[in-house]
Amino acid sequence: MSDTTHYDLVIIGTGSGNSLVTPELEGRRIAVVEGGVFGGTCLNVGCIPTKMFVYAAEVASTIRDASRFGIDASLDQVRWTDIRDRVFGRIDPISDGGRDYRVDGGHTEAYLGHARFVSDHELEIEITRPGGHHELGSVHRITGDQVVIATGSRPHVPDVVLDSGVPFHTSDTVMRLPELPASMVILGGGYIAAEFAHIFSALGVEVRIVTRGDGLLRALDAELAAAWTDLARAQWDVRTGVEAVSLEQGESEIELTLSDGSTASGEVLLVATGRTPHTHDLGLEHTGVSTHDDGRVVVDRFGRTAVAGVWSLGDASSEHQLKHVANHEARAVAHNLAHPDDLRAFDHRFVPAAVFTHPQMACVGLTEAQAQDEGYAVTTKVQRFGDTAYGWAMEDTTGLLKAVGDAATGRLLGVHAMGPMASTLIQPAIQALSMGPSVTAHELARGQYWIHPALSEVLENALLGLHVPEDVGGDT
Ligand SMILES: Cc1cc2nc3c(=O)[nH]c(=O)nc-3n(C[C@H](O)[C@H](O)[C@H](O)COP(=O)(O)OP(=O)(O)OC[C@H]3O[C@@H](n4cnc5c(N)ncnc54)[C@H](O)[C@@H]3O)c2cc1C
């Protein structure tokens, strides 16, 4: 083992952690530690590759759907390896380039290995990956005045799967399959299940979903989640309210026996049963850093842990496992590292989310149930995409956008959408909510132009449809 090397700042994890090295830290001695693929989840196995696959899936779906518009087209062939290689041919060089920049860039020292705390500010790193300046297998001790835990999260795999010994994929591996299987059974009914069900079924794979919840995408507004679950049942074999009790590798398929006695099988098993903060192997027991029961590091609104000078952000500590949240927290922590006397707090008031499935889902703010629980005089309006001009153009039959408002004040409380481009469509609502409560829902609808006949008229109409008394900005 080498002598201990001291740094002003040590960053563990190169997802959002990589963006902490800002010009404001010029002159500081910084170590960046990465035990996996450089660039973290979003770039390598998360948001970016999945959305590149989703786009290809949309192209396939559009071709299949074309005859509704009087255009006869047929999907001749899906070249999986070309689809896959388009994605990773773009992403892998970005990851390698990011690593080389940190290894050779001069501003930082990169350790390509796994970090473990041995005390509050001291870490041991074993070099596990090639590409850096340290010998593979060598062990290093480093200390940092400031240490940032940005170690993200990893797939959770239930014991019943692990104990069965059957081969399985998670989102970490399924995008690199050597060939498309004929069928896939997906365990789980959340974001990852919904996105991969869309991707693989659009590319011709028969999809079966098994989830213990009584519906899919249950974290979303109940009315829209139920509507989406109905559409999912029409597309795929969906089993809800069941768990796998045993798994076996058959001749060509993996067979799951479910808690209701039925079975579900697929050539490939994808496990999508949630993600766990990646903090279990960090040696936190040697520090004063505390964790929640689910493994998340406890931080205050500035990203500070219980140990002075040790910070955390992103999936390692956040209740939102979303990249835009990790990025936001990283921007705050980057500022706080440079300006300890002028700390910037995280703002989690209006965290939006989107599920890039078919149809797409997006949300911001309170669901109807949350608004009721919080005691608002709730008013809602569900606007069908198909009742707007652009919806006619799209021949849309399933899209819905629900606005949730407070009848007492006219304020908008939340927006939930299911349909084409939902993730883009709700952005004005994210902006309006984030700007503060001074603008009522009707003022938002009438205080600006909405391009006609754009899809955004779905949101405009939903806002206008909220029942709000005239004296608080409404016209009903
Ligand atoms: C399939 C999938 C699709 C997703 N799609 C979206 C999306 O569309 N939109 C969205 O907002 N979010 C999406 N997410 C979530 C998003 O990817 C994460 O919220 C985000 O990437 C978390 O960033 P992070 O910086 O906290 O962690 P990460 O990006 O996971 O970075 C943590 C890094 O730390 C490293 N590390 C861990 N422990 C150690 C250690 N002890 N020593 C050294 N290094 C260590 C890891 O190898 C990793 O590189 C998706 C996630 C998945 C899995």
Ligand SMILES: NC(=O)c1ccc[n+]([C@@H]2O[C@H](COP(=O)([O-])OP(=O)(O)OC[C@H]3O[C@@H](n4cnc5c(N)ncnc54)[C@H](O)[C@@H]3O)[C@@H](O)[C@H]2O)c1
């Ligand atoms: N578009 C996006 O923003 C995006 C996309 C993918 C992932 N993510 C993030 O990653 C996180 C993890 O995604 P996920 O889909 O793995 O988790 P999730 O929490 O969204 O869903 C997990 C699902 O698995 C089910 N489940 C859990 N244990 C089970 C079991 N033993 N048997 C059957 N079903 C079981 C749950 O009921 C739930 O439906 C998401 O919560 C999200 O924050 C975001």
